[in-house]
Amino acid sequence: MSAPGIAIETKPLVPSGLLAVAIFVASEAIFFAALISAFVVLRAQALDWPPFDQPRLPVLVTGINTAILLLSGCTIHGALRSVRASGARLTGWLAATAVLGALFLAIQGYEWVRLVGFGLTTSSSLYGATFYALVGAHGVHVLAALVVVLVVAVRGYRGRYGAAEHTGVAMCHLYWLFVVAVWPVLYALVYLR
Amino acid sequence: MTTAAAHAHPESFLRTYVFSTDHKTIAKQYLVTGIFMGIVGGLLSYVIRMQLANPGQSIPGYGVIGPQQYNALVTMHGTIMIFWVAMPILLAALANFLIPLMIGAKDMAFPRLNMMSFWVFFLSTVVLLVSFFVPGGAAAGGWTSYPPLSGTAAYSGGQWGVTLWLLAVALEFVAFLMGGINFITTAINLRAPGMRLFDMPLMVWMQVAAAVIFLFSVGPLIAGALLLLLDRLAGTGFYAPAAGGDPILFQHLFWFFGHPEVYVILLPGFGVIAEILPVFSRKPIFGYRMIVYATIITGILSFIVWAHHQFIAGIDPRLATPFSITTILISVPVAVILFSFIATLYRGSIELASPMLFALGTLAVFLLGGVTGIHLGVAATDIYFHDTYFVVAHFHYTLIPPVAFGFFAASYFWFPKMFGRMLNERLAHVHFWLTFVFMNLTFLPQFKLGFMGHQRRIVTPTFFEALRTPEVEQLQSMATVGAVCLLLSQILFFANVAWSLRRGEKAAPNPWRANTLEWTTPSPPGHGNFDTAPVVYRGPYEYSPPGRSEDWFPQNLAPEKGAGS
Structure with missing residues (x-):
């Protein structure tokens, strides 16, 4: 028996790539x-927390840095909106995101070097150990997400995405937003307490 | 039906057999690696059992064993059997092979990610095996790797053993992360037209549930392992009390993963049984939806039982009661699944073929494992049983059914589909009975040993006066005889596979007259699986439907015109 429409591929509710990133983000969370x-x-x-002989964390600088990262959350959203509309300014938005992300990492790295100089290391105290573990784990994620943004930016520049098909941008968007969203929680817990 | 699809993609040897993106090849790669590690893990248990029966004597093929070596063997036996046998075979191999075939897909959603998953897993296997040969020997802090035992090189035998162990486990989890995401996405997005969620075979449900449980529980273990690695390499003191750290913290992070992991292994084993019972009873599975709901509830509950592993670890005593309650509670949905399986048999037309024998054996043995879990889940009795051979017997009774029996059931059932040949049925029956008898001979005495207060993880039991009795020695010898015979019995299985691969009877596409979609493909299925894309019209378990001459009704068979419904 031949029924019409058998060979039609059904379009899934959520594209596979985006679904995969969503599951991955859940396990990362x-x-x-x-x-x-x-x-x-x-x-x-x-x-005592923090221990009396350990340096205090740079609350103000990291606060500004938090704002930088949050801003990058807006630019990645701009990227997704632009590709949904036409795709004209996609690369610009992604480049802005990458610059903001790199700036965040640079400031974090600079502050790390200063803190190590002041005597806060992984083995100087549990205070230092938790600081480097939590903030470091986040930093590695930002770095990985930054690589993804750059890859998507290059692909976007080559015209791989359009209003109809832009799953790659949506995947990158979701992961970057996750990396951005985790940070304020860590900032509040580790720096502000 | 043609097998032209099998030859449609002539590709190089390397692409076809090594760096293949075909889900069936990747399944076989996982299967072979898992079986190889199973042999390694089995040989380790041989050394362990020989030492326990004849402490201090030279073991044939190994020699005299020292305390450090014994600890390393026990650690590696547990690690290998859970992470490098149960996971690759029950999850990776079965899910990879069956999910696309059962839902009518050409391949997984992400074939290249799938290939990467296997090769990362392979790398983790190499790292783990290398750790046997580094200075100081393999990790010896138990498969749970508790600090402070695993935290410093001085306690764990050497710097390299535990470090490589942590690296291997981390790599393996990366592999299963990729695999799990793939399984879930595939089952959600690539189902054949007409297949609703509740038309999926239970195997697919169980694999997806296992993948979800794994993905949502693995994070804490990775975090815990990361902190442990930092303790060893970067001089932090997360688990070192002297530095203000807390060793119990690792136990929480480990068991938050470790207990759900039990269900990650168990559910695919249940999936195998759910596929086999209806076929060999010629009856629909009893309570399909109830089993699905019970599976989901089991998965949710499995996240809130972990502290029952820590009743005597010094946790807040007020935690003991809630965790006892959740632990006993989780036996309710598991019992729902088990009794649905048993009810499936009721008034069925039962055929005791080899897959069915192993499926029934799984139920019988697991029931005993489940019942003895109650003793350990209740804090009051666990305080006495903790760390005795009762625990060893209990978890072997819960894990051997899905891992060993489930694997054998799956092998006898799907071998014709995977390799296109039938296994020898008579040899399979002998294999079942020997395995069943010797499995019980190995582990029943260990319940008794546990009752007598015999601690686990001691290299020379006779060192303790209380354990120098004839009864203890007799029970230990019984267990050892059982274990050696159990291992030898497996030769029958390997001989059967080796012989059948070449000389076995050629398998028809559907030798068991089963309904699910994998049986509509040629045996073995070619590249792309289905000659024509299947369309699904009904659920997977419509056996002996009224008003039909055959006693099965394949999922993809179009309803006859004018037949209603």
């Missing part, structure tokens, strides 16, 4: 939740 709960437990058990 649980990874950060575990790191944060470890931090909270260790801090709750500590006698």
Whole structure:
């Protein structure tokens, strides 16, 4: 029996690539939740936090840096909106995102070097250990997401995406937003407490 | 039907067999690696059992074993059997092979990610095997790798063993992360036209549930392992009390993953049984939707039972009662699944073919494992049983059914589909009965040993006066005889496979007269799986439907005109 329409490919509700990133982001979120709960437990058990002989964290500079990262969340959203509309300014938005992300990493790195100079290291105290583990884990994620943004930017420049097909941009957008969204939580817990 | 599809893509040897993106080839790669590691893990258990029966004596093929070596063997046996046998075979191999075939897809959603997943897994296998040969030997802190035992080189035998162990486990989880995302996406997005979620075979449900549980529980373990690695390499003190750290923290992070992991392994095993029981009872599965819901509830509950592993670890005693309650609660949905399986048999036309024997054996053995879990889940009794051979017997009774019996059931069932030949049925029956008897001979005595207070993880039991009794020695010898015979019995399986691959009877596309879509493909299926894209008209378990001459009704068979419905 031949029914018409058998060979028609059904279009899925969420494209496979985006679904995969969404699942990945969910498991990443649980990874950060575990790191944060470890931090909270260790801090709750500590006698003094931060220890009196350890340097204080740069609250103000990192606050400004937080704003920079949040701004990059807006630019990546601009990228997705532009590709949905026409795709004309996609590369510009992605480049702006990459610059902001790189700036965030540079400032973080500069502050790390200063903190190490002041005597805050992984082995100087549990305070230092948790700081570098949490902030470092986030930094690695920003770096990875930055590479993804650059790859998508190059592909966008070559005209790979359009209003009809832009799953790659949507995947990159979702992951970058996740990396941005985790940071304020870490900033509030680790720096502001 | 033609097999032209099999020859449609002439590709190089390397592309076809090594760096293949075909889900069936990747499944076979996982299968072979898993079986190889199973042999390694089995040989380790041989050394362990021989030492326990005859402490201090030279073991044939190994020699005299020292305490450090013994600890390393026990650690590696557990690690290998869970992470390098159960996971690659039950999840990666079965899911890779079956999900696309069962849902009528040409391949996985991300074939290249799938290939990467296997090769990362292969790398992790190499790293783990290398760790046997580094200075100081392999990791010896138990498969749970608790600090402070695993935290410093001084306690764990050497700098390299635990470090490589952590690296290997991390790589393996990256591999399964890629695999799991692939499985879920494939099942959601690539189902054949007409296949609704509740038309999916239970195997697909179970694999997806297992993948979801794995993905949502693995983060804490990766975090815990990362902190442990930093403790060892960067001088941090997350788990070192002297530095203000907390060793119990690792236990929480480990078991937040470790207990759901039990269900990650168990559910695919249940999936195998769910496929086999209806076929060999010629009856629809009992309570299809109930099994799906129970699976989901099991998955959710599995996230809130972990602290039952830590009743005597020094956790807040107020935590013991809630975790006892959730632990007992989780046996309810698991029992729903088990009893639905048993009810499937009721008034069926049962054929005791080899897949069915192993499926029934799984139910029988797992029931005992599940029941003894109650003793360990309740804090009051666990305080006595903790770290005794009762625990060892319990988790072997829960894990051997899905991992070993489930694997054999799946092998006898899907081997014709995978390799196009039938296995020898008579040899399979002998294999089942020997495996079943010797499995029980190995582990039943260990319940008794546990009752007598015999601690696990001690290299020389006779060192302790209380364990120097004839009864203890007798029980240990029984278990060892059982274990050696159990290992030897597996030769039958390998002989059967080796013989059947070449000389076995050629398999028809559907030798078991089953309904699900994988049986509509040629045996073995070619590249792209289906000669014509299947369309699904009904659920997977419509056996002996009223008003039909055959006693099965394939999912893709179009309803006859004017037949209603």
